[in-house]
Amino acid sequence: MSAALPVVARGLVKRYGEIAAVDGVDLSVEPGDVFGYLGPNGAGKTSSLRMLLGLIRPTAGEALLFGRDPLRDGARALDGVAGFVEGPRFYPYLSGRRNLRLLADYDEPASRSRIDEVLETVELRDRAKDRVGGYSHGMRQRLGIAASLLRDPKLLLLDEPATGLDPAGMRDMRDLIRRLAQNGLTIMLSSHLLNEVEELCNRVAIIRKGRIIYQGGLHELMGQAAGGYQLRTPELERARTICLNQNGITEVALDGESLNFVADEDAVGALSIALGQARVPILKLAPHGDSLEDLFLQLTGGESSDHDREAVAS
Amino acid sequence: MTGVARIYRWEIAKLAAQKRTLLGLGGASIVPVIFVVVLQIQSGGPNDVPLGRYIRDSGLVTPFVVLLFMSIWGLPLIAALVAGDIVAAESHNGTLKTILTRSRDRGQVFVGKVLASFTYTTLVVFAMGLIGVAAGSIAWGFNPFTSLSGTRVSAGTGFALLLVSLAVYLVPLLAIASFGLFLSTTTRNSAGSVVGTLMWALLMQLIGVLPGTETIRPYLLGTQFDAWHGLLRTPTDWSPIVRALWLSALYAGIPLAVAYLVFLRRDVAGD
Numbered sequence: 001m002s003a004a005l006p007v008v009a010r011g012l013v014k015r016y017g018e019i020a021a022v023d024g025v026d027l028s029v030e031p032g033d034v035f036g037y038l039g040p041n042g043a044g045k046t047s048s049l050r051m052l053l054g055l056i057r058p059t060a061g062e063a064l065l066f067g068r069d070p071l072r073d074g075a076r077a078l079d080g081v082a083g084f085v086e087g088p089r090f091y092p093y094l095s096g097r098r099n100l101r102l103l104a105d106y107d108e109p110a111s112r113s114r115i116d117e118v119l120e121t122v123e124l125r126d127r128a129k130d131r132v133g134g135y136s137h138g139m140r141q142r143l144g145i146a147a148s149l150l151r152d153p154k155l156l157l158l159d160e161p162a163t164g165l166d167p168a169g170m171r172d173m174r175d176l177i178r179r180l181a182q183n184g185l186t187i188m189l190s191s192h193l194l195n196e197v198e199e200l201c202n203r204v205a206i207i208r209k210g211r212i213i214y215q216g217g218l219h220e221l222m223g224q225a226a227g228g229y230q231l232r233t234p235e236l237e238r239a240r241t242i243c244l245n246q247n248g249i250t251e252v253a254l255d256g257e258s259l260n261f262v263a264d265e266d267a268v269g270a271l272s273i274a275l276g277q278a279r280v281p282i283l284k285l286a287p288h289g290d291s292l293e294d295l296f297l298q299l300t301g302g303e304s305s306d307h308d309r310e311a312v313a314s
Numbered sequence: 315m316t317g318v319a320r321i322y323r324w325e326i327a328k329l330a331a332q333k334r335t336l337l338g339l340g341g342a343s344i345v346p347v348i349f350v351v352v353l354q355i356q357s358g359g360p361n362d363v364p365l366g367r368y369i370r371d372s373g374l375v376t377p378f379v380v381l382l383f384m385s386i387w388g389l390p391l392i393a394a395l396v397a398g399d400i401v402a403a404e405s406h407n408g409t410l411k412t413i414l415t416r417s418r419d420r421g422q423v424f425v426g427k428v429l430a431s432f433t434y435t436t437l438v439v440f441a442m443g444l445i446g447v448a449a450g451s452i453a454w455g456f457n458p459f460t461s462l463s464g465t466r467v468s469a470g471t472g473f474a475l476l477l478v479s480l481a482v483y484l485v486p487l488l489a490i491a492s493f494g495l496f497l498s499t500t501t502r503n504s505a506g507s508v509v510g511t512l513m514w515a516l517l518m519q520l521i522g523v524l525p526g527t528e529t530i531r532p533y534l535l536g537t538q539f540d541a542w543h544g545l546l547r548t549p550t551d552w553s554p555i556v557r558a559l560w561l562s563a564l565y566a567g568i569p570l571a572v573a574y575l576v577f578l579r580r581d582v583a584g585d
Contacts, residue, residue: 047583053415056581074419083415089408093331102327105320106416151416 004067006031006081006155006186007052011061014047021047023210024061029155029188029203034181036201036218037190040300044210045190049085049159054078065155083157083188087164088144092133096124096143099132103147111150118146122176138169145176156180158189162196174200194296198222208300221295229268231259232284239280246271258284317418321426325400329434334399338392342438345388346380346446350453364462364543369450372457374472376450377443378546381483384442385539390490390515391508392438397431397494398507401577405502411582424577428495428570435491436484443480447473462546479542482555486538489565490515496569499577532557535565 007029014022022044029035039045050056052063054070054077062069068077090099097115104112119125122142127135135143141161148156162173177200181187191197197204198218205215214221233239239259243252248267253260263271268285275282329335353359353369360366363382368375401424404410413423447456461467467475493514497507518536521527531537532554541558544551 050581050583053411055411055414056583057579075417078415078417085411086408089412091328091331091409092407094328102324103412103416105324106413106418108417109320147412 004064005029006033006066007035007157007188008064008067009048009052009061010064012048012051012058012063013060014044014051014056015059020059020210022051022058025207025210025212027205027212027215029186031154031186032184033186033188033203034177034201035186035188036197036204037188037207038192038194038197038204038296039190039207040192043207043300045192045207046085046159048207049083049157049188049190052157053081053083053085055085080151080154081157082148082151082153082155083159084144084148085157085159087159088140088147090132090140090143090147093131095129095131096135096139097128099143100128100147100150104150107151111152114150114152118149121149122146123172138165138172141165141169141173142176145173149180154186156185156187156189158187160190160192162191162193170196206296206299213299227262227264228288229261229263230255230284230286230288231261231282232257233259233275233280233282235280238278239275242274242278242280243271246274260288318422318425318429321418321422322429325426325430326433329396329400329430334395335434338395338434339438339441342384342389342392342442343445345384346376346442347449349380349383349446350376350449354453365459365546368460370454372459372469372472373447373449373451373454374456374469374476375459376454377446377476378479380442380446381479381539381542385483385536386519387512387516389439389442389487391512393431393435393487393491394494394508394511394515396434397491398498398509398511399504400427400431401495401498401573402502402504402507405582406504414582420578421574424499424574428492431491431495432488435487439480439484439487443476447476461548462543463548465548467546475545479545482542482545482558483539485558485562486535486541486565489535489538489562492566492570492573496573499573499580533561535562538562 009027012025070077162170249263251262494511497510522534522536538558541554544554
């Protein structure tokens with residue numbers, strides 16, 4: 001048997017009274033993954049991460065980090081693991097650096113020597129002397145990453161790391177996560193932002209109402225989502241006839257000035273040749289831009305993410 | 315340094331950085347000074363309490379008399395201010411999950427918090443006592459005084475008796491702090507825990523003054539705040555002191571044990 005996987009969850013359940021926040025979740029994260037944990041707000045992402053970190057007790061099932069159970073092994077289960085849920089929290093009356101010193105002492109004091117290095121990594125060295133109470137949201141998120149890196153982890157668990165950041169802050173956060181992944185860290189991050197997951201992750205799990213409804217490679221997921229193509233041509237009727245007679249092209253439908261159909265990439269290639277041979281001009285032949293978004297909405301039953309909900313509420 | 319020692323050091327640092335700690339310590343320090351200043355301005359005295367008649371004989375009497383006044387709610391409130399807050403505040407502002415996702419077990423974190431809140435409580439009692447002697451001695455001198463059984467006590471012996479009395483007085487106050495820690499852990503609400511702890515302390519005093527409670531009176535926590543009187547008698551009356559020790563251990567041990575078990579198992583999630 002190979003070494004234990006960074007994250008394994010088996011039949012994880014968390015019930016609050018009648019409500020099951022997490023309802024039988026199975027997950028596995030492989031070494032080197034940047035694993036996206038995707039779902040609408042209230043779907044059970046944060047509760048799952050809390051159980052992984054040993055902050056709350058599962059009602060049933062188990063969560064293992066490198067084969068160790070936080071319930072059974074206590075703090076030792078978090079060896080090589082770091083992260084935060086619901087945004088990192090610090091002592092507002094202490095400076096950024098003192099917060100990190102405190103946390104180093106809650107690990108091994110030797111990790112104090114890494115404080116400058118991790119502050120540098122998240123570009124907070126200039127502000128380390130200031131009280132955290134005066135930090136912006138983005139700076140706190142970055143300090144959260146720094147506090148996690150202080151543990152020199154092999155696995156990073158991040159709960160919506162880019163939420164609430166402005167566009168520049170989001171870009172910086174994604175760059176940082178990408179850099180960390182390139183350095184060999186295994187990262188599991190929850191998100192309700194599809195483009196974030198699409199940009200960063202190689203594998204994803206989609207959770208809805210406490211249950212996993214998809215788990216696997218991002219490309220396979222995109223493959224499921226993909227297949228929807230749009231063809232624009234001035235000769236719609238002739239193109240339609242060709243499409244209907246072409247192998248592997250299905251669900252051909254006229255949509256205003258263009259044709260929509262479903263096909264895999266090989267069939268699309270063959271179609272373009274057929275169109276060319278028939279001297280039908282191609283103005284545009286491309287996959288639907290937001291197919292993953294469509295699939296996500298389809299899989300999650302069209303629930304809006306909390307982002308949208310907030311926008312509606314405010 | 316072991317893990318608990320490092321946690322303890324940071325718990326003290328956190329307390330030192332918070333206003334409520336300084337408020338409590340400042341309050342305990344200023345009360346004896348105000349007491350002395352008022353008695354300097356006015357001619358009367360606290361004649362209806364033990365030792366009250368001798369208040370102007372020696373500065374050593376000041377802390378004893380102040381202790382009598384402060385045990386009803388003053389010192390329990392000051393102890394509760396920190397003990398009731400020390401777990402609940404971290405629960406509320408989310409830092410509990412920050413420190414519980416490091417390499418220390420929950421048991422160690424809890425022990426660190428208990429020790430820190432006991433340290434603060436100790437500091438408060440001794441600060442009040444020693445500032446009381448200092449203020450009183452400036453006003454009336456560091457003189458011999460008359461003890462509760464009417465014998466003359468030299469200034470040196472009196473000072474030693476004061477230190478032991480403060481230690482004996484501290485014991486039931488630590489039991490109050492333990493109750494504060496229990497509420498702080500179980501309710502996760504700082505204000506509620508502080509008020510609840512004060513209510514508990516007042517209830518223990520109140521039951522003691524009701525008619526018909528004579529038989530249980532020696533076993534109430536409130537009564538233990540008078541145990542140090544035994545030190546100011548000749549010969550020394552050890553029985554209330556011994557009782558205060560084991561009873562306070564019970565009054566402290568039970569809530570602390572429950573709080574410990576709750577802390578080990580509880581869910582740490584947002585409010």
